[in-house]
Amino acid sequence: MRDRFYATADELVGADKRIAVVLADIGVGRMPRSETSHADRVINVGIREQLMVGVASGLALTGFRPIVHSYAPFVVERPFEMLKLDLGHNDVGAIVVSVGASYDAAANGRTHQTPEDVAVLSALPGWRIYVPGHPGEVDQLLRAAARTDERVYLRLSDQSNQLARPITPGRLHLERRGRDATVIATGPLLDATLEATADMDVTVLYMTTARPFDGDTLRASLTGDLIVLVEPYLVGTSSAEVATALADIPHRIAAIGVPNVEHRKYGTWQEHNAAHGLDPRGIRARIERALSPIA
Amino acid sequence: MRATIPALGYADLRRLMDQQLGDEKHTPSATSTLDVIWVLYDRILRIDPDRTDDPDRDRFVLSKGHGPMAYYAVLAAKGFIGVETLRTFGRYDSPLGYHPDRNLVPGVEISSGSLGHGLGIAVGMALGLRIRRSPARVFSLVGDAELDEGSNHEAIAFAGRVGLDNLVVVAVDNRSSSYGWPGGLAARFALEGWSSTTVDGRDHAAVERAFNVEHEGRPHAVVAVVESKR
DSSP: OHHHHHHHHHHHHHHOTTEEEEESSTTTTSOHHHHHHSGGGEEEOOSOHHHHHHHHHHHHHTTOEEEEEEEHIIIIITTHHHIIIIIIITTOOEEEEEESOBTTTGGGOGGGOBTTHHHHHHTSTTEEEEOOSSHHHHHHHHHHHHTSOSEEEEEOOSOOOSSOOOOOTTSOEEEEOOSSOEEEEEGGGHHHHHHHTTTSOOEEEEESEEESOOHHHHHHHOOSSEEEEEEEEETTTTHHHHHHHTTTSOOEEEEEEEOSSOOOOOSOHHHHHHHTTOSHHHHHHHHHHHHSOOO | OOOOOOSSOGGGHHHHHHTOOSOGGGHHHHHHHHHHHHHIIIIIOOOOTTOTTOTTSOEEEESSOSOTHHHHHHHHHTTSSOGGGGGGTTOTTOSOOSSOOTTTSTTOOSOOOSTTOHHHHHHHHHHHHHHTTOOOOEEEEEETTGGGSHHHHHHHHHHHHTTOTTEEEEEEEOSOOSSOOTTOHHHHHHHTTOEEEEEETTOHHHHHHHHTOOOTTSOEEEEEEOOOOO
């Protein structure tokens, strides 16, 4: 995903004079055409993430469409007040693109792990949050974001599905119809969810736009009273969105995601997925429990 | 272009400020900025209250959003907002809050109040204008205590390194920083490659001269010293 982001951003800078990329050392040298031919619109501010977002705001206020990029903890959490005020309260847009989703950089430890990112940004109004599951979707969503002036968060991950889906930005994609439950698989967890539910009679919806949440498609596709929410970030991040969308419909929610604890494990994202029940085996076990009759 | 001929002048500003009641805690903050904001709007900024969306207008960025009564008074005197609006200061449905909102007040360039945000935005504006080869300049007002916020120093260092000469900072120094700035604020900016000068923040002619200093290839800082808040 990360390579595709750089390639598409490089192309966008060349094609659209409004596009300006703001970096804080991360990503420097990865957009060679732009950094040579349009060096004034590929701005590296050094390791100054608060400034990175402030500069993006100033660029937007002077007519540009900034793309801001770094590791998730450094582009979401460290400059959070700049995202809230410099962009949000000033009512200007930017495309914030992160790498290092949740524990992609697991061996780097907690300082580089941000399973909170979508929950944190969801607390701010007016953000569109994209969680692609394949490099092809990164390209599509980045181009869609570049055509608007919205505040967009594009969350890239080392984890990826085998195939891109024909997604529509803003919409849940109907992957499979079933009868017993509705499973919402988010971004790079689609393949694991499909493997986990291969012999289950459940509807699977694929979510690449986490915010605004597509409650209309969920209601139209609803199967049974159980909604299983599979998210690669903090467990239950979208539970309130599901509950709001189904406020007048009796339902149950089983949320699968990263537990909200102080993480002190290193290793790989595969090991973290297994530990948190986000591999096919863990997802299947959780869905089976949720489908079992209540004793 | 210069602002339209003002119907009101400097002598009216205190009266206009006095119409804005309720945030007396920040009166010292407001009065400390009054003269430099007046000089900017009266003598320096190329802005027109009838064309606040002119892409080549100069930008005034009140980073220190505290105590905007002086700012609002100058905006009213220069025809950006109605004088009658001043009496609504701080009310629920007023456009004039204790910290300014660019979405509510014509002529206000950024929404500010939380310290340490405006200078970074001003750097982005100056970069944007430079990319577009606009002749416009960006003037950002910060306070000496606001400079305690580390985010300012990200902006100061970077602007100096990239020679952002369409950026001017006016640092109003009323000695309100808890631990002060040994060596003086001007030296801090100079260390980062800025042109810098220190003036009496109440001397309009001196402040004007300071804003007009040539600073090709470097951003410029005007440290405007006013009476101590302590």
